[in-house]
């Protein structure tokens with residue numbers, strides 16, 4: 001981790017190396033934290049944050065689902081994010097707002113503790129996550145089942161969801177794959193460990209509905225809007241693992257992943273194992289918009 005700029009903590013800008021928490025912080029023990037992942041892109045008109053209001057809305061929605069009393073308004077968090085990006089001096093970066101039950105009382109009940117909020121950003125260069133960008137990612141269907149909203153609110157981007165996702169990611173990597181694909185308790189496709197998933201078959205584009213247990217991804221929504229603006233439709237449909245094996249194309253979407261192609265699922269090559277035309281087209285359109293090279297959806301960019 002390259003320590004650049006400052007980290008915003010409860011309204012104060014703190015030097016990167018001093019942004020510390022107490023070891024008895026509630027969230028450290030009980031996973032009582034929610035967070036966001038946002039990108040800032042270096043565009044011809046300067047640095048721009050991608051879909052910031054939507055990320056801030058989801059951040060507050062996540063906090064509400066964990067009964068967090070935020071001491072800051074959406075406007076204050078938005079300003080703090082912009083301030084932190086500016087202080088970083090980075091032209092493009094990844095932004096991580098985090099809200100967590102802090103230090104105070106120990107024991108399972110989080111609510112007596114104050115909700116602390118922090119915002120950090122770090123360098124994340126374009127093309128850093130290579131698998132899936134030029135050649136397709138090799139994915140393993142995880143033996144870990146995606147937890148679902150019978151257990152905890154999956155529309156919250158909560159730290160506690162990510163133990164499950166991290167197990168899947170590590171299993172996939174240990175088995176020589178680039179990424180995991182997770183099934184839900186009904187054996188239907190849910191999502192990747194940190195990405196939504198799309199399937200192209202016979203000229204139609206499918207994605208699992210939110211009821212599959214996947215996160216309401218902001219990149220997922222962006223790509224759906226892009227596809228619609230091209231006069232096509234995305235069909236939300238429950239899918240089995242054989243829908244993946246027999247797909248013409250598979251791609252994943254996410255703030256970190258952007259639009260990445262999947263070349264292989266388990267030991268099955270997807271079509272000829274090369275990136276398909278639909279994926280290529282969407283990847284280009286998405287990047288052109290995010291990088292400010294395409295005026296369509298220019299309202300998605302907030303220049304800092």
Ligand SMILES: Cc1ncc(COP(=O)(O)O)c(C=O)c1O
Nearest residue numbers: 194195196215217218219254255
């Ligand atoms: C589990 C999960 N699904 C999907 C996504 C994609 O969401 P977004 O496009 O909002 O980054 C993410 C990334 O945040 C994720 O962690």
